[in-house]
Structure formats: structure tokens, C-alpha cells
Amino acid sequence: MDRIVECVPNISEGRDIDKIERIVSVIEQGEGVKLLSYEPDADYNRTVITFVGTPEGVVEAGKRLLKAAYEEIDMRNHKGEHPRMGAVDVFPFVPVKGVTMDDCVALARKLGRWAGEELKIPVYYYEYAATTPERKNLATIRSGEYEGLQEKLKDPRWKPDEGPAEFVPTFGAVVIGARDFLIAYNVNIDSQDVKYSKTIAETIRESGVLIKSKGGKKIFGADGRPVRIPGRLKYVKAMGVTLDKYNITQVSMNLTNFHVTPPHIAFEAVKLEAEKLGVHVKGSEIVGLVPLEALVLAGKFYSLKEDREPPEDPDELLKIAIDKLGLSVLEEFVPEKKVIEYMIE
Amino acid sequence: MDRIVECVPNISEGRDIDKIERIVSVIEQGEGVKLLSYEPDADYNRTVITFVGTPEGVVEAGKRLLKAAYEEIDMRNHKGEHPRMGAVDVFPFVPVKGVTMDDCVALARKLGRWAGEELKIPVYYYEYAATTPERKNLATIRSGEYEGLQEKLKDPRWKPDEGPAEFVPTFGAVVIGARDFLIAYNVNIDSQDVKYSKTIAETIRESGVLIKSKGGKKIFGADGRPVRIPGRLKYVKAMGVTLDKYNITQVSMNLTNFHVTPPHIAFEAVKLEAEKLGVHVKGSEIVGLVPLEALVLAGKFYSLKEDREPPEDPDELLKIAIDKLGLSVLEEFVPEKKVIEYMIE
Numbered sequence: 001m002d003r004i005v006e007c008v009p010n011i012s013e014g015r016d017i018d019k020i021e022r023i024v025s026v027i028e029q030g031e032g033v034k035l036l037s038y039e040p041d042a043d044y045n046r047t048v049i050t051f052v053g054t055p056e057g058v059v060e061a062g063k064r065l066l067k068a069a070y071e072e073i074d075m076r077n078h079k080g081e082h083p084r085m086g087a088v089d090v091f092p093f094v095p096v097k098g099v100t101m102d103d104c105v106a107l108a109r110k111l112g113r114w115a116g117e118e119l120k121i122p123v124y125y126y127e128y129a130a131t132t133p134e135r136k137n138l139a140t141i142r143s144g145e146y147e148g149l150q151e152k153l154k155d156p157r158w159k160p161d162e163g164p165a166e167f168v169p170t171f172g173a174v175v176i177g178a179r180d181f182l183i184a185y186n187v188n189i190d191s192q193d194v195k196y197s198k199t200i201a202e203t204i205r206e207s208g209v210l211i212k213s214k215g216g217k218k219i220f221g222a223d224g225r226p227v228r229i230p231g232r233l234k235y236v237k238a239m240g241v242t243l244d245k246y247n248i249t250q251v252s253m254n255l256t257n258f259h260v261t262p263p264h265i266a267f268e269a270v271k272l273e274a275e276k277l278g279v280h281v282k283g284s285e286i287v288g289l290v291p292l293e294a295l296v297l298a299g300k301f302y303s304l305k306e307d308r309e310p311p312e313d314p315d316e317l318l319k320i321a322i323d324k325l326g327l328s329v330l331e332e333f334v335p336e337k338k339v340i341e342y343m344i345e
Numbered sequence: 346m347d348r349i350v351e352c353v354p355n356i357s358e359g360r361d362i363d364k365i366e367r368i369v370s371v372i373e374q375g376e377g378v379k380l381l382s383y384e385p386d387a388d389y390n391r392t393v394i395t396f397v398g399t400p401e402g403v404v405e406a407g408k409r410l411l412k413a414a415y416e417e418i419d420m421r422n423h424k425g426e427h428p429r430m431g432a433v434d435v436f437p438f439v440p441v442k443g444v445t446m447d448d449c450v451a452l453a454r455k456l457g458r459w460a461g462e463e464l465k466i467p468v469y470y471y472e473y474a475a476t477t478p479e480r481k482n483l484a485t486i487r488s489g490e491y492e493g494l495q496e497k498l499k500d501p502r503w504k505p506d507e508g509p510a511e512f513v514p515t516f517g518a519v520v521i522g523a524r525d526f527l528i529a530y531n532v533n534i535d536s537q538d539v540k541y542s543k544t545i546a547e548t549i550r551e552s553g554v555l556i557k558s559k560g561g562k563k564i565f566g567a568d569g570r571p572v573r574i575p576g577r578l579k580y581v582k583a584m585g586v587t588l589d590k591y592n593i594t595q596v597s598m599n600l601t602n603f604h605v606t607p608p609h610i611a612f613e614a615v616k617l618e619a620e621k622l623g624v625h626v627k628g629s630e631i632v633g634l635v636p637l638e639a640l641v642l643a644g645k646f647y648s649l650k651e652d653r654e655p656p657e658d659p660d661e662l663l664k665i666a667i668d669k670l671g672l673s674v675l676e677e678f679v680p681e682k683k684v685i686e687y688m689i690e
């Protein structure tokens with residue numbers, strides 16, 4: 001495929017495996033789309049589905065998925081720990097290869113229009129597809145959740161972007177949008193004491209660390225927000241965690257815009273901060289999937305770091321990235337299972 | 346005064362007090378201008394001068410100051426720890442009351458034109474008065490310093506904004522501009538080894554630290570810019586310096602937007618990073634003037650940090666700020682000499 005879009009819809013069913021399989025099975029019932037994974041979570045009562053395909057392929061698959069969920073899921077009985085608003089709760093389009101964010105916004109709007117017209121369900125657009133600044137943030141749109149939706153739909157400020165402003169009790173509402181690729185990326189710290197990973201996480205994550213009062217309270221500044229010392233890296237969420245299985249700890253990160261902060265910069269930042277604390281980095285791991293581009297950038301960076309001209313072959317660059325980031329230190333990094341482009345080929 | 350502009354020229358003489366006084370004395374030899382302070386620094390071999398006045402008054406005072414420095418200072422013998430390019434090194438106009446940033450840009454250009462035509466010295470405009478994006482940043486204009494100026498002036502890209510592209514050995518060049526209120530703020534580190542202050546500076550300043558190749562070269566990213574690990578605090582410039590006089594080192598900062606990063610956050614960030622390195626903070630100092638608001642914010646913050654209701658009296662808040670930031674640790678902090686509102690009254 002020359003052009004690849006990833007979709008990561010979440011459906012509000014995480015317990016009834018038969019039902020989940022019936023819904024998920026519709027995704028590949030068409031051209032130009034490939035199901036990559038689905039992960040039911042019983043506590044959340046929610047399933048994260050990942051599929052990729054051509055721009056046309058993913059929109060058609062999206063229609064099939066929305067229709068199947070509309071028919072199979074009844075939100076009137078839904079309970080679960082994760083916030084949700086509808087049977088298909090959130091449906092992001094993510095550019096992977098040969099498509100722009102604007103393309104993905106157009107795809108989101110195409111699917112949304114269809115859902116409003118054909119299924120007659122309320123549709124909200126979020127992130128890059130949002131129609132107002134207030135609707136950019138998913139949590140804001142979803143506040144009040146399914147239970148508050150009937151009231152919310154009466155508020156003119158919350159008129160849906162598509163579909164009637166009428167409550168559909170069995171479905172609720174769907175939030176469709178376009179966002180950047182999210183890379184779940186963990187850097188290993190060669191210490192069993194998690195305090196180092198926690199300090200490093202606080203230093204590098206964008207949100208930094210709250211300054212607390214002696215009595216342990218948040219301190220509010222002139223802007224009404226809690227006072228914090230920000231962290232070093234933009235578009236990075238991070239926390240320190242213990243990984244009992246390997247007797248190490250990790251700085252566990254979400255990189256929400258790898259064009260601004262790619263894995264190799266996160267890795268180098270963790271390494272720098274670890275050295276200050278007298279501990280060492282011992283490789284890293286990518287959880288879930290990664291676009292080839294992110295590791296090609298790393299391969300180029302590490303070639304230049306050793307004063308060498310980067311090779312042009314993406315396979316070569318990938319090998320350098322795997323080596324220098326230590327991606328096979330804990331478990332072997334198999335490109336066919338991790339790199340989106342390799343999975344589709 | 347209904348309209349007030351602040352000027353904070355820096356002259357490259359911090360040791361010869363007689364000479365400094367002769368230069369500074371010309372400022373008030375005219376209408377509509379009031380000298381607020383001048384602070385010679387022997388290590389930097391540099392004096393920060395602050396005066397305020399009407400738009401007309403400060404431009405005329407600026408002409409007198411440039412002329413006096415041109416006659417008194419000989420850059421051929423100048424040595425000091427602070428980067429500098431000329432006898433009057435930098436000359437910013439800062440809007441204080443009843444004037445806009447655009448007004449200040451016009452005043453900067455008026456003074457610059459005069460200096461180019463009358464003194465025939467090279468003039469560069471920076472910040473809001475810059476003529477190209479590359480010249481916005483003072484450090485970029487000043488790179489190479491006085492010693493590299495003769496070569497730099499031969500480069501067509503560094504043709505001066507005013508005056509001839511000819512090296513004037515006794516003066517060097519002056520950088521004139523318009524900017525927001527800047528707080529020069531230094532936090533003391535209780536160690537004689539400057540490496541700690543340097544590492545802290547690299548961690549907290551917005552520009553962070555460049556990642557170099559093994560051969561010491563910059564590494565360029567996909568965006569064509571040198572790859573760096575950013576620092577924690579927005580609108581903060583910082584470097585580590587040695588302060589021989591007190592046998593300590595300092596994280597020397599410029600806070601260029603104190604509404605985003607006020608002194609107390611810079612102080613807390615330096616403290617946090619110092620602890621990681623096993624060194625300690627020993628008070629801090631404000632070089633030049635500070636708006637009352639910045640220290641009132643600090644007083645409120647430290648009251649809340651001790652779980653106390655902040656007092657309403659600004660004088661009380663100021664006392665708390667002086668105490669908690671350790672502003673009198675090196676030299677006594679006298680509000681009547683440091684806080685801009687107190688000076689103008």
C-alpha cells in the first residue's frame with residue numbers, strides 16, 4: 001500500500017467475546033483493509049480495535065463497524081470503568097504513510113456524515129477534526145458520559161456536528177476524529193528501585209511535577225491552576241513503573257506526536273537524566289505498533305551521531321535503530337509484528 | 346510621566362568606577378529622564394544601567410550614553426566573563442506605561458539610525474526591532490563576540506542594520522532593540538565547580554542542550570535544525586558561571602516572560618535539579634530591577650507552600666519573597682533600589 005491510514009476505534013463491549021468477534025469480523029469484509037489487533041478489557045467493558053488500510057478502505061470498514069455495533073450493542077445496560085458515551089465510543093483516523101492530517105480529517109468527516117445520515121446517531125468531531133476549540137479535547141466532549149447525553153443534546157452548545165440532536169438510547173453518540181500516531185515507548189532503567197524511573201519521568205514528561213505544600217496540598221497560581229515545574233519533552237506522557245519479570249524498572253511513555261518528540265529523543269533524554277542519578281539505561285521497548293518512519297528517523301540520527309553518512313535503505317536504518325535503542329534487549333524486536341508497514345506487506 | 350519607557354543598556358566596563366560614573370552621569374543631562382540604577386560587575390566587567398523616561402527623553406539620553414561610551418571605553422583591552430560585542434553591548438527599549446511595543450521599536454530605530462550616522466558604528470536590531478527572523482535572537486547576533494566581529498562584518502549576511510560594515514576596534518558593535526520586561530535572575534550554587542551550574546542551566550533553559558556526534562559535530566534532524574534535548578522552563582535563558590568573589594557558582598538566568606516563568610518557579614526548578622546532582626542552592630539574586638508583581642507572586646506562592654493564607658499587604662508579600670528566595674544572602678536586597686514601582690514613585 002502506498003497510502004496507509006490507521007484506525008483505532010473503541011467499542012463499548014469488553015466481556016461478551018462472541019459479540020465482540022461478530023462486530024470485529026465485519027472489518028475485513030471489504031477491500032483495502034487489514035485488522036491488526038483487538039484487545040477486549042473486561043473491567044473497562046471496552047475493546048480497542050486497530051486496523052489499517054487505504055483511505056477508501058478504512059472509511060468503508062468504519063461504516064461496517066459502526067453499523068454492526070449499532071445493531072449488536074445496547075448501551076442501556078452498559079457498565080464499565082472507562083468513560084464512554086456510545087456503542088462505538090471514539091473513532092480516530094491516524095496518518096501513517098502517504099497521507100496528511102488534512103486527509104485524515106476529511107476521512108473522519110466522511111464517516112461522520114454517513115453515520116449522521118444513515119444511522120441517524122449524534123456525531124461529534126474531535127482533535128484535528130474538531131469544529132470548535134471547545135470540541136478539540138475528547139474528555140470535554142465526553143464529560144457527562146452516556147448517562148448525561150440526553151440532557152447534553154438539549155444544550156445548543158452541544159448540538160452534534162452530524163446527525164440529529166436526538167438521543168438514541170441503544171447507541172448513545174460517537175466521537176470521530178483525526179489525531180497523530182501514538183507510540184507507547186518504554187525505556188529500561190538498570191535498577192530495581194522505581195524512584196529513579198519516577199524522577200526521570202517527572203523530569204521529561206511535558207506535565208512535569210506538581211509542587212506541593214508542606215501539608216501535601218496543591219498550590220494554585222495566579223492563573224488558577226496548580227503550580228508545577230514543567231518537564232523537558234513536548235507531547236510526552238510518562239511514569240515510572242516496576243517490571244518484576246525482568247528485575248528492572250522502566251520509564252513508561254506515550255509519545256503523542258513523534259514528529260516533535262521521536263523515540264530516539266525520548267531515549268537520549270532518559271539516558272541523560274539517568275546518568276545524573278547514577279543509574280543506567282538498558283535498552284527500550286515499543287509496546288504495540290510503530291510507523292516505520294519513527295525508526296527510520298532514529299536510524300538516521302544514530303548514523304550521524306557516529307559521524308557516518310546514513311544509509312538510504314530503510315531496512316538498514318531500521319536495523320541501526322533496533323540496535324542503538326536496544327529494542328531487542330528484553331524481547332526480540334520482530335519488525336513483522338511491530339512495524340505497521342511490515343505487517344501489511 | 347504619562348508615558349514611560351524603560352531602557353536597560355549594558356556597557357562593557359565593570360571595574361573602573363570613575364569611568365563608569367563619567368559615562369552614567371550623562372544620562373540625566375537632559376529633560377524627561379531618570380536614572381534608576383547602575384550595577385557594575387567586576388567579574389563580568391560589565392555594568393547594567395537602568396533608566397526610565399518619556400519616549401523623547403530616553404532616546405536623547407541614549408544618544409548621550411552611546412557617545413560617552415564611544416569616547417571612554419576601549420574594547421581592545423576588554424576582558425570579562427559575559428559575552429559581549431561592543432562598548433555599549435545591548436540597548437533595549439521596554440514599554441512600561443502608555444507606550445506600545447511598536448512605539449519602542451520606533452524609538453530603537455531612531456537611536457540606531459543616529460548611532461550609525463553620527464558615530465559611524467555598526468548597529469544591529471534585535472527582538473521586536475529585528476529586521477530578519479535570524480536577527481531576533483541576541484545570542485545569534487552576538488555569537489563570535491567582539492573578537493569575531495571583524496570577520497563577521499565581512500559576511501554579507503551580517504551587514505549591519507545601520508552604520509558602515511566596518512570594524513571600529515575601540516567600540517565594536519551595538520545591538521539595539523525592543524523587548525518585554527526581562528528579569529535577570531541568578532541562583533547561587535554552593536559549589537566552586539561550575540559543572541553543576543552548567544548542567545542545571547542546560548536542564549532548565551528553554552533551549553536545552555545540543556546532542557553532539559562522537560566527533561563533536563551538531564546532528565541535524567529532519568527539520569534541518571540541530572537536534573537537542575529541550576529544557577524544562579519556557580522563556581528562560583540560562584548558563585552556568587563562576588562567581589569568584591563569593592567562592593560559589595551561579596545559574597545565571599534571564600526570565601523573558603515572568604508571567605509564564607516567574608522567579609520562584611526558576612528558583613524551585615534550580616533547587617530540584619541541584620538536589621539531583623548532590624549540590625545545594627544558597628539564595629539567589631536579582632540583577633537590576635524587578636516589577637513588584639513578580640515578587641508579590643513569589644510571596645503568595647511561599648505562603649501557600651507553608652499552608653498559610655497569603656497576607657494582602659504587598660510589603661508583607663515582598664518580605665516573604667525576599668526571605669524564601671534568599672535575595673539578601675549575597676548582598677542585602679533593598680526594595681527601594683530594586684523594585685521598579687518603588688523607584689518611579
